[in-house]
Structures are given as C-alpha cells and as structure tokens.
Amino acid sequence: MTTAFEPPRPPYAQYSKLGELHLSDYLAYFKAMRRNPLEVWGEHHFSIRMAPFRFLGRSNLLLSDPEGIHHCFVTRADNFTMNPLRQAVLKPFLRDGLLTAEGETWKKARKAVSPVFTPRKVNAFAPLIRQVCEDATDRLAEKDGQIEPMAQFMVDLTLDVLMETLFSGDEALDKAEFTQGIHDLLELSGVPHPFDLIHLPGWIPRFGQSKARRVIEDLRRQVTRVAVARRARPSPEEEGRAADFLDLLLGAGLDDEAVTDNLLTFLAAGHETTARSLAWTLYLLSRDEETRERLEAEIDAAPLDETDPSDWSRLLPWTEAVIKESLRLYPSAPLLARTSKEWDLVRGVPVPAGTDVVISTWLLHRQRDIWDQPDAFIPDRFLGEAAKDIPRDAYLPFGIGPRVCIGARFAMMEMVIVLACLLRKLRLDYAETRDPLPVLKITLQPDTKVEMRVNLRSQA
Numbered sequence: 001m002t003t004a005f006e007p008p009r010p011p012y013a014q015y016s017k018l019g020e021l022h023l024s025d026y027l028a029y030f031k032a033m034r035r036n037p038l039e040v041w042g043e044h045h046f047s048i049r050m051a052p053f054r055f056l057g058r059s060n061l062l063l064s065d066p067e068g069i070h071h072c073f074v075t076r077a078d079n080f081t082m083n084p085l086r087q088a089v090l091k092p093f094l095r096d097g098l099l100t101a102e103g104e105t106w107k108k109a110r111k112a113v114s115p116v117f118t119p120r121k122v123n124a125f126a127p128l129i130r131q132v133c134e135d136a137t138d139r140l141a142e143k144d145g146q147i148e149p150m151a152q153f154m155v156d157l158t159l160d161v162l163m164e165t166l167f168s169g170d171e172a173l174d175k176a177e178f179t180q181g182i183h184d185l186l187e188l189s190g191v192p193h194p195f196d197l198i199h200l201p202g203w204i205p206r207f208g209q210s211k212a213r214r215v216i217e218d219l220r221r222q223v224t225r226v227a228v229a230r231r232a233r234p235s236p237e238e239e240g241r242a243a244d245f246l247d248l249l250l251g252a253g254l255d256d257e258a259v260t261d262n263l264l265t266f267l268a269a270g271h272e273t274t275a276r277s278l279a280w281t282l283y284l285l286s287r288d289e290e291t292r293e294r295l296e297a298e299i300d301a302a303p304l305d306e307t308d309p310s311d312w313s314r315l316l317p318w319t320e321a322v323i324k325e326s327l328r329l330y331p332s333a334p335l336l337a338r339t340s341k342e343w344d345l346v347r348g349v350p351v352p353a354g355t356d357v358v359i360s361t362w363l364l365h366r367q368r369d370i371w372d373q374p375d376a377f378i379p380d381r382f383l384g385e386a387a388k389d390i391p392r393d394a395y396l397p398f399g400i401g402p403r404v405c406i407g408a409r410f411a412m413m414e415m416v417i418v419l420a421c422l423l424r425k426l427r428l429d430y431a432e433t434r435d436p437l438p439v440l441k442i443t444l445q446p447d448t449k450v451e452m453r454v455n456l457r458s459q460a
C-alpha cells in the first residue's frame with residue numbers, strides 16, 4: 001500500500017499550559033497573529049474538543065466538538081450572533097449584505113436572496129462558467145512548457161466567472177477599473193487591525209484604513225451605477241438574454257442599496273474562497289501522481305461534451321471527492337465566529353453572555369480522534385461507505401446552520417467545471433523549490449505563487 005501524501009503545515013505554537021496563559025504566551029500569541037494566525041495553534045488544539053478560556057478580559061470558547069457546534073450554530077443559533085471582530089473587518093465594505101447583516105435585516109435579506117440560489121437558477125449559470133473556463137484554459141495552453149503562477153491564475157479566473165455571472169459583462173461597468181479596485185482591496189485588507197483584535201470601539205480611527213475605505217466607496221459607486229442603469233433596461237426575457245445575478249436580485253425586489261450590498265457580498269464571499277480552494281487542489285494533485293491519473297482518466301472517459309456542465313459533478317465523482325478533500329485540508333474560509341447574547345450551557349460547559357465562540361475548521365478538519373490520518377490527502381474518504389462514517393457536523397467548509405454558505409452549490413459546480421476544463425487539456429506540475437504553507441488572511445492563502453509548469457496533455 002502506498003502512503004498518502006501529507007502536505008507540510010505551519011509550525012505548532014509552544015504555550016506554557018492551556019487555560020493558564022503567561023506574559024510570554026501573550027507575546028507569542030500576538031507575534032504569531034501578525035505573522036500567520038494559524039501559528040497560534042499548539043499541537044494539543046488538534047485533540048481538544050472544547051477549550052473555554054479567558055483572553056484580554058473576554059470569555060472565549062474554542063469549539064471542535066460536533067455536538068457542541070450543533071448546539072451553538074443550529075439549535076441555539078438565535079443566541080450566538082455575529083462576532084464583533086469579524087464584523088469590524090467585513091461590515092464597512094459589505095454593510096447589510098447577507099454575510100454581515102444581522103437580526104431582522106438578515107432574515108429579510110436571506111428570504112429575498114434565497115430564490116436567487118435555487119438549484120435551477122444556479123445550474124443555469126453552468127454553460128457561462130464553462131465558457132469562461134474554456135477561454136482561460138486556451139490562454140493557458142498557449143504557455144505550453146512555461147511556468148505560470150497558478151494562485152494568480154485562479155484569482156483572475158474566478159473573478160472573471162463572477163464578473164460574468166454577476167453582471168454579464170454589462171457595458172455600464174468598466175471591467176478594468178472594477179477589477180483593479182478588487183485587486184487593490186485584496187492587497188489592503190485581509191489582516192484584522194490590531195485595535196479590532198483588542199476590541200477597541202469602532203469610533204477610534206484605525207490608521208492605514210482610509211485608503212481601503214476610499215477603494216470600497218469607489219467600488220460601491222461603480223456597482224450602484226450598474227444597478228441603476230440595469231433597472232432602466234428591459235427585462236432579460238424581453239431582451240432575449242440569460243439572467244445574471246444582478247437581474248435576479250433586482251427581480252427579488254431589493255432596493256439599490258441592498259442590491260449593491262449583496263453583489264459586493266457575492267464577490268467578497270465567492271471570489272477568493274473559490275480561487276484559493278482551486279489553487280490548493282491543483283497543488284495537491286500535482287503532488288499525488290496516483291490521484292491525478294485517476295482524475296484525468298475519469299475526465300477523459302466522461303461524456304462531457306454531450307452533458308450540460310451543471311451535471312458534470314454526477315459524471316465526475318472522483319473529481320468532486322478530490323475537491324472535498326482539498327476543502328477539508330485547506331478550508332478556504334476557516335473561521336466561524338459568534339458571540340453569545342445570554343448565558344448558556346454547551347455540552348456541560350457554562351458559557352457566559354458575551355463569550356466569543358470560535359470554530360476553526362483548520363482544527364476541526366484535522367481533529368485526531370475524528371479523522372483517520374488527519375493530515376493526509378485521501379479523497380477516498382468522501383466516497384461510498386467511507387463518506388457515511390464522517391460524523392455529522394465534523395466537516396464544515398461551507399459553515400453550518402441558518403447562516404450556511406448560500407453559494408455552496410454554485411462554488412462546488414464551478415470548481416468541478418474549472419478542473420474538468422483545465423485538466424482535460426493540461427497537466428500542471430508544481431515548479432517551486434518548496435511546498436506552499438497556508439497563511440490565514442481571512443481566507444487560507446498559499447505563501448508561494450503556486451508556480452506550475454504548463455504541459456499540453458496528449459489525449460490517447
């Protein structure tokens with residue numbers, strides 16, 4: 001039996017003792033937090049199910065226990081609301097979009113936006129996604145024999161997919177200007193401001209954030225302009241074109257402000273997450289020859305050209321299992337954070353009001369007593385009988401409960417289409433001198449460019 005590939009991970013933190021933090025621990029924590037928040041976890045965090053602790057005067061609960069998770073995020077979701085730190089990072093940009101809205105505003109928004117993500121509506125985007133992927137594959141194929149940075153390739157590709165599905169290349173939008181704004185924002189954001197980390201109130205100015213705010217305002221203006229122009233146009237049926245997300249949101253009765261909030265939310269929530277997951281998947285495949293050959297064989301044998309791309313995942317179960325396993329090892333949105341409104345008891349542990357409850361899916365997906373060979377790349381665990389053995393609520397790349405990712409179906413469909421289009425024509429070999437390590441900057445990013453040599457595949 002061959003041993004499964006185990007990708008390298010960031011080093012473990014060394015703390016004095018859990019629950020008894022010393023000054024040196026605080027210093028180590030802040031250093032790690034600035035360098036790479038994944039480095040705050042010690043080896044023991046991968047075995048602990050529930051870790052209540054106090055930090056900087058606040059009560060915290062680190063949760064890797066599926067039943068405890070179910071309690072906080074499903075059964076008592078009403079008592080565990082959005083965490084202030086997460087809101088401080090995201091709310092200035094996304095305002096009352098679905099990701100950051102709260103209470104009644106969120107309920108109304110989720111109800112209004114849900115019809116936009118029905119399987120039928122999502123499937124209708126598949127041919128367009130395929131087209132964008134085929135074009136990108138052809139451009140990459142021209143680089144046969146060369147080395148290309150695949151992390152950037154995926155950022156560009158998933159942005160193209162979203163631009164097409166959100167706005168269908170609407171001429172009211174200056175695509176180059178908008179894309180530049182998104183890239184600027186990616187550069188400027190991503191790490192929580194130190195003031196937010198220590199929970200200073202929002203009215204205290206955060207230095208270095210005025211540029212980000214300007215970029216955000218500019219992006220908002222551009223999106224609102226497109227929404228206003230689109231309202232004045234005939235409907236997609238009248239114009240004989242396929243509806244995009246903008247049409248669907250306008251059709252759902254949202255006002256211009258809410259349409260802007262949600263379009264930017266789909267971009268923020270659906271762009272980098274998908275791009276990172278795809279880059280990690282390519283990296284894993286290039287390090288595991290057997291898995292890659294099996295995936296190529298599956299893609300070569302499937303009647304893809306005769307099948308609507310929304311149905312490709314049914315034809316490509318191994319490809320889908322590879323993506324699921326990649327999302328387990330590298331959950332691209334790896335923190336689910338809430339704060340309790342009132343006192344509660346979670347699996348026998350008292351949780352005072354105001355407790356920050358955090359699920360790190362980086363920890364949950366690698367828990368020693370939940371997963372066999374937790375750090376190894378084994379897509380088989382998501383197939384057949386093995387998949388049934390995965391405990392409920394132990395695998396949460398798209399979150400859980402009422403606030404579970406509304407774009408999960410779209411993202412899975414997109415990732416299958418991207419891999420099928422790319423790997424049908426190309427073989428991509430990792431070409432850097434060292435393997436990438438994940439760095440947490442809101443999403444889980446590789447710390448290399450994931451450079452790969454592009455090779456045309458000669459089809460048998």
Ligand code: HEM
Pocket residue numbers: 098099100110265266267269270271273274277331332333335336337396397398399400402403404405406407408410411
């Ligand atoms: C691999 C890709 C993706 C991953 C890993 C991912 C992950 C997640 C996670 C973990 C959450 C829950 C956050 C929380 O509970 O705090 C979430 C929420 C959300 N996601 Fe995704 N997502 C992905 C793609 C997408 C796409 C493509 C879209 C839209 C086009 C999208 C839209 C959203 C929205 C709107 C929410 C907020 C839902 C709510 O609070 O009601 N996501 N996502």
